[in-house]
Amino acid sequence: MLLFASVASSACAQPTPQQMAKTDAGRDMEKSNTEKVKAAMAASAGQKGADIGAVDSGEDDQGVADLPFSRGKTFTSLDEYLAHLKEGGAVDLPWWREIQPGVYEYVTNKTDAERKTATREELMERFGFAR
Numbered sequence: 001m002l003l004f005a006s007v008a009s010s011a012c013a014q015p016t017p018q019q020m021a022k023t024d025a026g027r028d029m030e031k032s033n034t035e036k037v038k039a040a041m042a043a044s045a046g047q048k049g050a051d052i053g054a055v056d057s058g059e060d061d062q063g064v065a066d067l068p069f070s071r072g073k074t075f076t077s078l079d080e081y082l083a084h085l086k087e088g089g090a091v092d093l094p095w096w097r098e099i100q101p102g103v104y105e106y107v108t109n110k111t112d113a114e115r116k117t118a119t120r121e122e123l124m125e126r127f128g129f130a131r
Contacts, residue, residue: 064128078129
């Protein structure tokens with residue numbers, strides 16, 4: 001009985017050819033996934049992170065991406081983006097409210113926040129929308 005246990009344990013220590021093939025296939029798949037991730041990262045290089053400052057992503061046929069609080073969405077117009085921000089205001093995210101025609105105020109839940117206003121043109125330039 002003891003002999004069987006030692007033979008079984010030594011057999012488990014060496015991977016079978018089938019296990020080795022699976023391991024090699026797994027490594028190949030892992031390399032493939034790593035290459036895909038690297039390619040995706042290279043494709044997105046140069047895109048700016050989300051903050052309330054200026055965004056350099058220009059508008060193209062597919063709209064403007066990577067805007068603050070966009071949650072991965074792309075917007076084709078400033079009005080569409082401002083409507084999205086207003087929806088986020090329901091869960092205390094900052095947004096821009098029109099206080100008079102063409103003039104907007106930055107709305108935030110911070111009580112000590114400095115009041116910020118901007119014209120429509122300034123917001124279009126800040127967020128990268130074409131005129």
